[in-house]
Amino acid sequence: xxxxxxxxxxxxxxxxxxxxxxxxxxxxxxxxxxxxxxxxxxxxxxxxxxxxxxxxxxxxxxxxxxxxxxxxxxxxxxxxxxxxxxxxxxxxxxxxxxxxxxxxxxxxxxxxxxxxxxxxxxxxxxxxxxxxxxxxxxxxxxxxxxxxxxxxxxxxxxxxxxxxxxxxxxxxxxxxxxxxxxxxxxxxxxxxxxxxxxxxxxxxxxxxxxxxxxxxxxxxxxxxxxxxxxxxxxxxxxxxxxxxxxxxxxxxxxxxxxxxxxxxxxxxxxxxxxxxxxxxxxxxxxxxxxxxxxxxxxxxxxxxxxxxxxxxxxxxxxxxxxxxxxxxxxxxxxxxxxxxxxxxxxxxxxxxxxxxxxxxxxxxxxxxxx
Numbered sequence: 572x573x574x575x576x577x578x579x580x581x582x583x584x585x586x587x588x589x590x591x592x593x594x595x596x597x598x599x600x601x602x603x604x605x606x607x608x609x610x611x612x613x614x615x616x617x618x619x620x621x622x623x624x625x626x627x628x629x630x631x632x633x634x635x636x637x638x639x640x641x642x643x644x645x646x647x648x649x650x651x652x653x654x655x656x657x658x659x660x661x662x663x664x665x666x667x668x669x670x671x672x673x674x675x676x677x678x679x680x681x682x683x684x685x686x687x688x689x690x691x692x693x694x695x696x697x698x699x700x701x702x703x704x705x706x707x708x709x710x711x712x713x714x715x716x717x718x719x720x721x722x723x724x725x726x727x728x729x730x731x732x733x734x735x736x737x738x739x740x741x742x743x744x745x746x747x748x749x750x751x752x753x754x755x756x757x758x759x760x761x762x763x764x765x766x767x768x769x770x771x772x773x774x775x776x777x778x779x780x781x782x783x784x785x786x787x788x789x790x791x792x793x794x795x796x797x798x799x800x801x802x803x804x805x806x807x808x809x810x811x812x813x814x815x816x817x818x819x820x821x822x823x824x825x826x827x828x829x830x831x832x833x834x835x836x837x838x839x840x841x842x843x844x845x846x847x848x849x850x851x852x853x854x855x856x857x858x859x860x861x862x863x864x865x866x867x868x869x870x871x872x873x874x875x876x877x878x879x880x881x882x883x884x885x886x887x888x889x890x891x892x893x894x895x896x897x898x899x900x901x902x903x904x905x906x907x908x909x910x911x912x913x914x915x916x917x918x919x920x921x922x923x924x925x926x927x928x929x930x931x932x933x934x935x936x937x938x939x940x941x
Contacts, residue, residue: 586639588647588940590755598648600684607684615680624913625686626926627673627693629905634704635664635672636741637696640734641689645675647940649682658932663700663741671929672907679911686909693907695731696738702878702900703742709878710894712885718745720761721752722873722897739900745893763793763821774798776805777812784816791818793871800824801831802852803859810865819869819892822848822856826875848872850889857890871895 594601600608614621627641638659646652656676666672672693675682703721710717721739724732729751736752746761747753764783772778780794792813796805806820824830826847832855833845843851853870860868872884873895884891912926913919920926 585642585935585938586755587643587938591640591643593644593647597644597685597688602688603684604687607686611680611684614678614683619678619680621679622676622915623679623683623911624674624676624926625683625909626671626912627689627907627909628669628671628927629666629693629697629907630668631701631905632668633666633697633905634700634742635660635666635693635697636662636700636738637693638662638673640692640696641673642935643938643940644685644688644692645682646938648685649677651681653937655682655937657935658929659935660929660931660933662696664931669927671927671932674932676913690907690909694905695903696734696741697907698903698905699735699738699900700742701905702902703739703744705878706876706881706894706896706900707743709881709885712882713888717891718893719743720745720871720873720893720895721747721900722895723901724748724752724897726898726901735901763790764795766795766798766823769795769798777808780809780813780817784813792816793819793821795823796820797822797824797830797848799831800828803830803832803856806856806868807859807863807865810860810863810868815867817865817868819871820856821871821873821895822852823872823874823895824848824852848874850884850887853884853889853891869893873897875899 596602639662642657642659645655645657649655654677659673660666707719710719721736721744723735732749732751733754736747737755739747740756748762750759753759764779768783769776769779776794776796776798780792784792794809794817796802796809799805802822802824809820810817824847828847829845830852832852833840839851843849853872856870860866869892870890871893872891876894876896877899881894910920910924912924918926
């Protein structure tokens, strides 16, 4: 997408509706709380000359995301949007608790009904971006930055993928699982194979990899090796079959299972939790691959990984090369609030809130939306 390419190259300041493709029903108030719609009508008929300043903030240390989307929304659906005065931070900015990230000044009847939608945009995008940022930071606890793959396609409604993928990109993820997740930033999805492929070859991981490699020879061959719950055996089978063509193996063992490696080696158990993808299993796999001459094969792990769990792995020096993370990145734990804080240029806000000027805010020029 040309607009994304321009943004990535620093040639465009803000993304527009060319990227976001807003639902036109927003203009009719379809997605706005009814009390906003009623207040818009009252303001237009009773207080048409009043000018308000609405200020948006949240309460955490966070990575801001959604400002381009919120501004494009205002420029697309506000009445006479060219007359609004908008100041904003940018996607990717680090923000502090209660810091003003966006202010909008104009007649309430012009834009007030969009308040809840803007709150929702900023809340979701910033939550995902912050979650990803924290996981990416965790993945360099050992001093080396390891790739983090955003795999959240199955953890939320599919219509959220484009925005979540963009937020994950802002947060620092290496790649996303679907094409939709990459739509707003102009890349393609990446992935290897699901358990379903191996199932159709009756658990024969070598046959499944052979079929994959024949049809997608340009892809780096990455084998999913936990289908038979015997990751070391299957990893070595694939490594011997493909040699240098095998680039990585991925473990996605259920947290309710104990890999057969430990069942064969009972003496190893008793001092750790042997279920799922655990550090001892990764150490054993790395040793097995290295001992048989496959030190070039990288190890990727997925399945229930969180910031905390990644930090634990990194502090232990577990030889993981890549992390696949999904559900934990989609937790919405950051909420934004929009408050009217100035009325006709003078302070006026509900008790406990006040106008918080922020010298980091930049004035946003009007951009006509398609």
